[in-house]
Amino acid sequence: MTESRMADLDGLRMHYLIDGDGPLLVLLHGWPQTGHCWRPIIPALAEHFTVVAPDLRGYGRTDKPATGYDKRTMAADIHALARSLGHSTLMLAGHDRGARVAHRYALDHPDEVERLVVMDIIPTREMWRRFDMQTGVAAGTWHWTFHLQPDLPELLAGQNVRAYLGYFFENWTVQRSRLEVEEYVRAFEQPGALRAGFDDYRASFPYDAEHDDADWEAGRRLEMPVLALWGAAGLARRVPVLDVWRDYALDVRGAEIPDCGHFLAEEQPDAVLAHMTDFLLPRD
16 A cells, blocks of 8 residues: 655655555656656556655655755755665656656666656756757747746746646646646645745756756766656657667667657556556566
């Protein structure tokens, strides 16, 4: 049975869901969601793994400090959580912003990540490089530059959190009825939640960009196997996902999920499970 727990990670109280037994598999959500988004696939994965789905720093029931939203710090939070659970190695799966945390974790702790799954993203460095209307990246992710602005997103979105988040849930999905929108609206109506979510984006430039550029220039590439999944109607469909990831990792495979928008685990849980289990479980 999936349990809800809290961990004290050097002063940061982090909420997480946990189920199962075996090797550690950590699932990292994106914006505007929480670890709740993984509930459709946790029970099946828990038959093979200790599955942990935290609320990232600033999200859900986890603390919302004023700083620490660069992906290196957010990855360090997850590293501390894994160690607190007694695991020195793990498998990681991330969606949206959580996939960016997972990517940074794999770069900073390459010997500890056995396999990596990234959903409906390309690397942040490539987002900035390709941010123009001709590729379509800017057309699909205009919110990045809006969320980077100081104070303004809180002012405008805070007038009607439900309507603001609803815009994305409506426009980024195919299977809209499968999302538990009320859960996420409640989470982002909590004090500090909107600001923390926007701070996650604000860290993308310059902090995350500087870290990513430094790794690229040093020739660091992911050496663990990587699985990239994206929705046929998702945000990543605008670019050649596998070709892009193969510039950043040595062993990449992937698939497009049919009849699916951005929120893969909720929109098409059976398809996501099939791809993940095939990738994560050792073959006889």
